Amino acid sequence: MNLRPLLVTSILVILALLASFLPIQHAAAQSSGITFLVNNTADVADHTINGICSAGFVTGGPCTLRAAVMEAVAQVLTKNVTIKIPEGSYSLTIPPGYYNISPREGDLNIAPAASNFQVHITASNLAGDRPEINAGSLTDRIFEIGPSAKVKLTHLNLMNGVAEYAINANRKGGGIFNAGYLELENVVLFNNVARCAADNPYCTPMGGAIANAGSIFIRDSRITLNQAGFGSAIYSSGTGIVDIQRSLIFSNPHSFSAIYIQDKNILRITNSSISNNPGSSGSGQNLYVYCCADVHINSSTFVHRGSGSNIALGGPYVPTPSISIQDSILSSENRNCDDYAVTWVSGGYNIANDGSCTDLTGPGDLLNTDPMISIQPLFFGLDPVHIPLPGSPALNHRPGNCIYDGLPVMADQRGIPRADGRCDTGAFERNFPAYLPAVRR
Ligand SMILES: [Ca+2]
Ligand SMILES: [Ca+2]
Numbered sequence: 482m483n484l485r486p487l488l489v490t491s492i493l494v495i496l497a498l499l500a501s502f503l504p505i506q507h508a509a510a511q512s513s514g515i516t517f518l519v520n521n522t523a524d525v526a527d528h529t530i531n532g533i534c535s536a537g538f539v540t541g542g543p544c545t546l547r548a549a550v551m552e553a554v555a556q557v558l559t560k561n562v563t564i565k566i567p568e569g570s571y572s573l574t575i576p577p578g579y580y581n582i583s584p585r586e587g588d589l590n591i592a593p594a595a596s597n598f599q600v601h602i603t604a605s606n607l608a609g610d611r612p613e614i615n616a617g618s619l620t621d622r623i624f625e626i627g628p629s630a631k632v633k634l635t636h637l638n639l640m641n642g643v644a645e646y647a648i649n650a651n652r653k654g655g656g657i658f659n660a661g662y663l664e665l666e667n668v669v670l671f672n673n674v675a676r677c678a679a680d681n682p683y684c685t686p687m688g689g690a691i692a693n694a695g696s697i698f699i700r701d702s703r704i705t706l707n708q709a710g711f712g713s714a715i716y717s718s719g720t721g722i723v724d725i726q727r728s729l730i731f732s733n734p735h736s737f738s739a740i741y742i743q744d745k746n747i748l749r750i751t752n753s754s755i756s757n758n759p760g761s762s763g764s765g766q767n768l769y770v771y772c773c774a775d776v777h778i779n780s781s782t783f784v785h786r787g788s789g790s791n792i793a794l795g796g797p798y799v800p801t802p803s804i805s806i807q808d809s810i811l812s813s814e815n816r817n818c819d820d821y822a823v824t825w826v827s828g829g830y831n832i833a834n835d836g837s838c839t840d841l842t843g844p845g846d847l848l849n850t851d852p853m854i855s856i857q858p859l860f861f862g863l864d865p866v867h868i869p870l871p872g873s874p875a876l877n878h879r880p881g882n883c884i885y886d887g888l889p890v891m892a893d894q895r896g897i898p899r900a901d902g903r904c905d906t907g908a909f910e911r912n913f914p915a916y917l918p919a920v921r922r
């Protein structure tokens with residue numbers, strides 16, 4: 482028997498079957514998204530919106546960060562977009578024009594029409610140094626996220642952005658203005674500023690690092706040395722969520738507060754340190770909640786310097802906010818708790834170094850008690866948190882796991898497991914008896 486015709490037929494059948502799968506695989510690849518790999522640090526716009534990241538030429542040019550963002554805004558209408566950035570410094574150098582609503586000039590606008598897809602801008606090497614996006618050559622912020630946008634930023638440094646309040650242009654958010662749905666993961670926001678323009682010297686600038694009018698989720702991140710009047714770290718308005726986990730908000734100078742919540746937001750701060758944010762007149766707040774937000778503070782450390790108060794809630798003519806707080810340290814040189822007729826709900830095991838938090842009467846709440854924590858976090862080094870000293874009442878304070886919304890909190894600010902089953906108050910778990918310093922990326 483001659484097997485050759487059978488073999489040929491079989492091969493043809495197999496090829497036909499493979500061919501029939503190919504379009505399906507192609508379609509699947511399309512719907513799962515598109516990735517742009519940035520390969521050039523210059524600031525040059527994309528030449529033509531055509532699905533190809535190419536600066537200066539229709540195709541074949543370098544893929545710059547700005548070109549990738551310009552393409553992303555178009556491509557995200559139909560698919561997820563990932564922009565991968567290698568280690569290095571990416572300076573924004575194209576000055577903002579009069580309208581400046583496009584990523585083509587000034588800040589990087591991500592404001593697509595309605596889209597169910599996400600733009601994810603990430604370091605290509607999560608084990609390496611964070612790529613640095615530097616707006617120091619502009620008078621503009623770094624990112625503006627539109628109301629329909631879903632954006633995630635991973636493993637990046639965002640620095641030297643500026644939002645100016647001119648008479649005819651109220652610009653908030655020196656590093657980021659977000660009106661959409663924004664996730665930050667291992668992001669450092671550094672030296673961004675909201676300030677008054679020369680024609681408007683008596684303004685109140687808002688949101689040094691971040692101004693939020695949508696929802697923002699901040700994880701494993703650091704916000705340091707940013708400046709503004711209201712909210713040197715974060716200013717938030719609207720009705721969205723501000724959720725901060727395992728993060729440090731440290732040393733952000735302000736004239737009023739480091740975090741300012743204007744409206745009916747949900748604010749959640751968990752396993753985080755809000756610390757040493759100085760007021761320009763020696764006064765001010767770590768956290769100020771003006772109106773009717775719903776505030777939850779869990780396993781966090783608030784350290785306040787100067788006059789003013791650590792956490793202040795409400796105003797004389799507005800609906801009152803609500804607050805629940807547990808397993809947290811409040812330490813102030815002046816006053817920890819301030820409010821207009823707000824009843825604080827304690828989940829217990831808080832420690833405050835003064836007697837101002839009169840509603841903290843839950844199990845294990847300690848007022849007028851020195852939490853005995855280290856004064857300075859080790860900035861730009863290991864363990865950027867306040868650490869309970871030997872003998873601190875924070876150590877093993879709660880007989881059981883730290884709890885948030887009925888669930889155990891299994892890690893601390895550094896992501897280190899809270900492994901000894903006895904919750905340390907504050908953002909740092911000093912697992913007894915041994916304590917080994919952990920390396921943080
Ligand atoms: Ca293009
Ligand atoms: Ca722009």
Ligand SMILES: [Ca+2]
Binds near residue numbers: 902
């Ligand atoms: Ca413990």
